[in-house]
Amino acid sequence: MDESLRKRYMGEAYFLRGFVYWRLAVIYGAVPILVEADVVANNFNKPKATLAEVQAQAESDFLSAAANLPVSYDDANVGRATQGAAYGFLTKLYVYQEQWTKAIDAGKENHY
Numbered sequence: 232m233d234e235s236l237r238k239r240y241m242g243e244a245y246f247l248r249g250f251v252y253w254r255l256a257v258i259y260g261a262v263p264i265l266v267e268a269d270v271v272a273n274n275f276n277k278p279k280a281t282l283a284e285v286q287a288q289a290e291s292d293f294l295s296a297a298a299n300l301p302v303s304y305d306d307a308n309v310g311r312a313t314q315g316a317a318y319g320f321l322t323k324l325y326v327y328q329e330q331w332t333k334a335i336d337a338g339k340e341n342h343y
Contacts, residue, residue: 242299249292293321
């Protein structure tokens with residue numbers, strides 16, 4: 232597989248997982264966290280993680296997404312997750328946590 236395409240796919244996967252955990256944290260608070268190692272180990276029966284752990288997973292995923300996603304796309308790929316989208320949701324996560332300095336810093340990274 233082309234390395235740039237693989238990198239984009241990984242960025243999109245991290246973005247989607249980060250988004251899902253962010254929304255689950257907003258709606259439910261504590262939820263189980265399942266990552267690649269759990270799937271490989273067939274470990275799906277996990278206890279709920281704390282709200283802080285769920286938010287930390289979302290933060291990690293958004294940072295990984297931002298590192299792998301492009302700043303923009305051509306017309307054929309409009310609507311895909313971008314680096315700016317990852318930083319935007321990371322900013323929103325920090326605002327929910329009332330981490331104002333981190334929110335401002337992440338917001339400044341937001342590329343349009």
